[in-house]
Amino acid sequence: MGIKYIFLVSRQGKLRLVKWYVTLPQKEKTKIVKEVSQLVLARRPKLCNFIEHKDTKVVYRKYASLYFVAGIDLDDNELITLEIIHRFVEVLDRYFGNVCELDLIFNFQKAYFVLDEMIMAGELQESSKKTVLRVMAQQDETEAAENAERGWGDI
Amino acid sequence: MFEKTLTDLIQGLRANKRNESEYIGKSLEEIQNEVQLSDMHYKSVAIDKLNYLHMLGYDMNWANFNVVEVMSSAKFGEKRSGYLAATQSFNQDTDVLMLATNLIRKDLSSSNFMEVSIALDGLAQIATAELAMDLFDDVLAILDHSRPYIRKKAIVCLYKMTLKHPEGLHDFVPQLKERLDDPDPSVVSSAVSVICELAHTNPRNYLPLAPKLYHLLNSSNNNWMLIKIVKLFASLTPIEPRLAKKLHGPLSNLICTTTAMSLLYECINTAVVGDIISVPLPVTDSIGREIDFAELCAHKLEVFYDSSDHNLRYVGLVTLAELQVRRPDLVVNQYETILRCLDDPDMGIRMRALQVVSGMATRKNLTQIAKRLMSQLILSHTIALKPGNTDGEPDEGELESSPLIDPSGVSLVSAKGSFTTPKKAANSSEPNPADSPEYRLAAVEAILDMCSRQSYANMTNFEWYVAVLVDLVYIAGVDVGHLLSQRLLDATVRVRQVREYSVRMMRRLLSDSQLTEYVTGDSPNAAVLSTAAYILGEYCALVPASCDDIGLLLLPSLRRLTSDQQATFVLAAMKVYTNWLQDVSGYWNDEIWELVRSTNTTTMDSVTSLFFGQEGDDLDMAVAELPLQVESLLRHFIEITKAVSVATSNMSASEPLLCRELHSLFTMYELNPVSAAAQGKVPVPEGLDLESWIGDEIPDTSLKVIPPPPPPPTQRHVRTAVDDTRTSGSRKADRKNQPFYLEDAADRPRNMGKLPDVEDIPVMQLDLGDLAMSQTKSRKSDKPKKKKKSKSSKRYKKRTPEPSPPIVPVDIVGDEDMPDIP
Numbered sequence: 001m002g003i004k005y006i007f008l009v010s011r012q013g014k015l016r017l018v019k020w021y022v023t024l025p026q027k028e029k030t031k032i033v034k035e036v037s038q039l040v041l042a043r044r045p046k047l048c049n050f051i052e053h054k055d056t057k058v059v060y061r062k063y064a065s066l067y068f069v070a071g072i073d074l075d076d077n078e079l080i081t082l083e084i085i086h087r088f089v090e091v092l093d094r095y096f097g098n099v100c101e102l103d104l105i106f107n108f109q110k111a112y113f114v115l116d117e118m119i120m121a122g123e124l125q126e127s128s129k130k131t132v133l134r135v136m137a138q139q140d141e142t143e144a145a146e147n148a149e150r151g152w153g154d155i
Numbered sequence: 156m157f158e159k160t161l162t163d164l165i166q167g168l169r170a171n172k173r174n175e176s177e178y179i180g181k182s183l184e185e186i187q188n189e190v191q192l193s194d195m196h197y198k199s200v201a202i203d204k205l206n207y208l209h210m211l212g213y214d215m216n217w218a219n220f221n222v223v224e225v226m227s228s229a230k231f232g233e234k235r236s237g238y239l240a241a242t243q244s245f246n247q248d249t250d251v252l253m254l255a256t257n258l259i260r261k262d263l264s265s266s267n268f269m270e271v272s273i274a275l276d277g278l279a280q281i282a283t284a285e286l287a288m289d290l291f292d293d294v295l296a297i298l299d300h301s302r303p304y305i306r307k308k309a310i311v312c313l314y315k316m317t318l319k320h321p322e323g324l325h326d327f328v329p330q331l332k333e334r335l336d337d338p339d340p341s342v343v344s345s346a347v348s349v350i351c352e353l354a355h356t357n358p359r360n361y362l363p364l365a366p367k368l369y370h371l372l373n374s375s376n377n378n379w380m381l382i383k384i385v386k387l388f389a390s391l392t393p394i395e396p397r398l399a400k401k402l403h404g405p406l407s408n409l410i411c412t413t414t415a416m417s418l419l420y421e422c423i424n425t426a427v428v429g430d431i432i433s434v435p436l437p438v439t440d441s442i443g444r445e446i447d448f449a450e451l452c453a454h455k456l457e458v459f460y461d462s463s464d465h466n467l468r469y470v471g472l473v474t475l476a477e478l479q480v481r482r483p484d485l486v487v488n489q490y491e492t493i494l495r496c497l498d499d500p501d502m503g504i505r506m507r508a509l510q511v512v513s514g515m516a517t518r519k520n521l522t523q524i525a526k527r528l529m530s531q532l533i534l535s536h537t538i539a540l541k542p543g544n545t546d547g548e549p550d551e552g553e554l555e556s557s558p559l560i561d562p563s564g565v566s567l568v569s570a571k572g573s574f575t576t577p578k579k580a581a582n583s584s585e586p587n588p589a590d591s592p593e594y595r596l597a598a599v600e601a602i603l604d605m606c607s608r609q610s611y612a613n614m615t616n617f618e619w620y621v622a623v624l625v626d627l628v629y630i631a632g633v634d635v636g637h638l639l640s641q642r643l644l645d646a647t648v649r650v651r652q653v654r655e656y657s658v659r660m661m662r663r664l665l666s667d668s669q670l671t672e673y674v675t676g677d678s679p680n681a682a683v684l685s686t687a688a689y690i691l692g693e694y695c696a697l698v699p700a701s702c703d704d705i706g707l708l709l710l711p712s713l714r715r716l717t718s719d720q721q722a723t724f725v726l727a728a729m730k731v732y733t734n735w736l737q738d739v740s741g742y743w744n745d746e747i748w749e750l751v752r753s754t755n756t757t758t759m760d761s762v763t764s765l766f767f768g769q770e771g772d773d774l775d776m777a778v779a780e781l782p783l784q785v786e787s788l789l790r791h792f793i794e795i796t797k798a799v800s801v802a803t804s805n806m807s808a809s810e811p812l813l814c815r816e817l818h819s820l821f822t823m824y825e826l827n828p829v830s831a832a833a834q835g836k837v838p839v840p841e842g843l844d845l846e847s848w849i850g851d852e853i854p855d856t857s858l859k860v861i862p863p864p865p866p867p868p869t870q871r872h873v874r875t876a877v878d879d880t881r882t883s884g885s886r887k888a889d890r891k892n893q894p895f896y897l898e899d900a901a902d903r904p905r906n907m908g909k910l911p912d913v914e915d916i917p918v919m920q921l922d923l924g925d926l927a928m929s930q931t932k933s934r935k936s937d938k939p940k941k942k943k944k945s946k947s948s949k950r951y952k953k954r955t956p957e958p959s960p961p962i963v964p965v966d967i968v969g970d971e972d973m974p975d976i977p
Binding site: 002015016017018021023025026030044046047048049050051052077078079080082083105106108109112113116120121123124125126127128131135138139142143146147 | 210236279348386470
């Protein structure tokens with residue numbers, strides 16, 4: 001139960017972010033990512049956002065040039081997963097300010113941090129956008145403060 | 156020093172698209188140097204870069220120790236990078252995880268809540284059994300942390316840890332239950348999520364929580380949590396039927412009032428799957444009428460599969476299929492809507508709709524549904540698919556900088572109505588999903604299933620059914636030959652009335668030269684044609700006999716079929732011929748006599764030509780190629796024709812006895828269909844013991860290789876069955892992990908256990924001499940390919956072998972003794 005993996009893939013098939021919530025050997029992971037991205041990239045726009053792949057359901061959504069893909073169990077609610085993906089994208093949007101794929105490429109760790117705040121162990125742990133953004137802001141402040149101290153030492 | 160930052164790396168990568176692997180190789184070298192530096196900052200930057208490369212597929216396990224170093228940094232930013240790298244690249248057997256234990260423990264007890272939070276995040280990802288066991292108590296203590304933010308994370312982290320360390324569940328569950336009363340809603344929400352997951356595997360433990368959860372269900376308006384609670388109840392109701400009654404109220408309330416599609420879906424799903432619809436209490440729906448709960452669900456489901464949004468359709472159909480299993484009556488009147496779903500371009504939706512449609516077939520609508528499905532198959536007989544998105548690919552850079560969300564994006568949980576999919580729908584030429592072989596196969600199977608369900612309960616007109624089957628032969632487009640032939644046979648044999656019609660149709664099939672000309676043994680039509688031949692032969696008496704049929708059955712392409720199929724055809728030809736003879740004997744006169752003679756001659760010619768192959772073929776080869784069964788049948792046929800020619804050698808006034816009676820060769824008994832369980836019902840006669848041996852015990856004759864007589868028996872390694880089973884498991888497992896291990900003699904059949912003694916090897920003395928010596932030597936070197944193997948083989952030498960069955964001297968026939976082939 002719960003989300004098994006989340007990954008973001010561009011239209012050209014490049015992986016932008018991947019997070020696994022189940023333990024699998026590395027080769028299995030790359031295989032699954034490859035297969036599922038092929039399935040997702042081949043979908044036409046008017047089809048529904050759920051695909052069945054072996055013993056999991058794949059829920060995906062296309063935002064501009066990026067596909068957000070989540071894999072869930074057979075008995076999970078697909079609609080809510082779609083909603084979780086949407087929430088994540090909204091938070092990213094607020095965090096980066098009108099986010100685009102470039103932001104995610106250059107600030108991939110920040111994207112991971114946001115994802116970690118929202119989803120842990122395959123479950124949504126924080127559905128409030130405000131809280132997530134607040135926590136991220138706090139963390140960023142701390143980091144900036146540290147770097148500022150450090151900055152003087154560099155010169 | 157000019158170390159590249161992360162941004163530089165990424166920019167560099169994008170700039171060097173052509174020589175990417177060189178650039179990456181260079182960067183990896185730089186990173187290797189950087190991680191050795193003592194300055195934590197550079198180390199962490201290096202780890203960040205490595206992380207990025209890992210995402211592109213490059214291994215970063217060599218830097219595991221450095222990652223742990225960075226994790227231990229005092230600075231928050233660096234620590235965060237370290238933990239991130241750890242979660243991305245550590246897996247279950249990373250050895251440096253043990254170093255991390257104390258580190259994580261320190262972080263967990265830190266006063267800075269952010270450090271605690273990243274430690275919890277990281278732990279949830281990388282927990283192994285040892286880590287979980289060691290750190291369980293620490294995290295358990297954090298459950299009482301003053302910040303709800305931390306408490307919430309601790310709950311979820313503990314869940315993950317109990318997956319690896321199940322004993323911890325014991326301590327965790329009581330605390331978890333307390334957390335349900337926590338003042339902070341997000342903590343309660345996580346507690347509920349975790350309970351939902353745990354209850355899935357072990358619902359009984361959480362049953363006492365039901366009252367509390369019920370209270371939450373009624374009082375909360377946090378849709379996320381509600382969904383989890385509803386799902387939780389779905390796993391609880393099977394073990395506690397009284398819950399169903401209690402849930403009835405709130406669930407129906409939710410269903411009627413909620414505007415969130417996902418919640419509605421979850422409620423209906425739970426209601427259907429958890430069997431709450433079987434509760435007979437009525438509900439008042441939105442306009443005040445009192446209706447049955449199940450009807451309410453069905454009514455609401457209609458909104459789903461009738462919507463124009465594909466997601467809702469799909470989801471609605473899934474639940475509808477579930478509902479159909481339990482309450483088929485509710486689904487039947489949705490017939491029209493579902494049929495429309497059959498035309499949906501999405502494959503998933505179509506397959507689901509197909510499932511539902513075939514489930515709702517009754518006597519009245521069977522023909523309609525079948526017609527609809529068949530028209531789909533006919534319309535798209537072309538298999539060629541057109542490619543998808545054909546608009547020109549915009550520049551990658553442009554794409555990447557366009558915003559992800561456009562302002563019209565609507566959220567599901569808070570608003571009713573369909574989900575708006577983001578813009579940029581490409582105008583692609585749509586390939587018809589009915590072209591896909593999976594769909595066609597599914598459609599054909601659905602048609603067949605609908606018709607033959609429950610011994611043809613839905614069938615009113617069998618002739619129509621046979622016609623459908625014949626049509627399917629033409630339009631199916633996929634390999635369903637066996638299926639169709641089986642059904643044809645089934646219908647014809649079991650339903651007397653349709654036999655005549657069936658024979659006519661089979662005749663039509665066989666006269667279709669398109670089908671018969673190019674058929675081979677494994678082509679899809681072969682099975683159908685051979686069944687057609689069988690039916691024609693078996694029931695030829697039902698239709699006026701025609702001597703053309705014989706020509707139909709003795710196909711020139713007969714030899715290309717499999718032996719069973721050929722036999723069917725020849726046998727059918729014999730039956731048809733003798734039947735025709737019998738028929739013709741009824742009105743014997745001189746013309747008929749001429750006719751019989753000429754037909755007999757032509758038949759004899761065709762049979763012999765089948766027997767001897769085409770002109771110019773090597774006679775011996777042609778005959779030798781024939782399967783034995785077919786050869787014998789053809790010989791019989793030739794004899795019959797010879798007999799007939801003898802019998803009609805003189806023109807006589809009355810028909811020869813032979814012609815009249817030949818057909819009785821095949822009509823002594825009527826063949827009835829026999830059920831598969833019939834054999835089991837035959838009682839075993841008295842005194843018949845099916846278990847005891849009839850004669851002497853027969854030794855294992857699977858001997859394929861007789862090794863040359865080995866010298867001193869002490870060196871021989873008798874491997875018995877016991878050894879085999881013991882070693883195969885562990886060794887095979889080892890072997891699987893070693894990619895360079897060749898499959899060796901151990902995988903070939905193990906016949907060594909039943910070696911006859913030296914004296915028992917009969918006449919054939921193989922003069923191998925020194926070859927024998929070298930063979931035994933190579934066998935010995937074969938054995939210890941791995942150290943483990945030699946040890947085990949040594950061990951087994953000392954053990955006394957199990958008593959093997961008595962070895963009977965086997966008489967091996969040498970080449971000289973083989974009978975000559977005539």
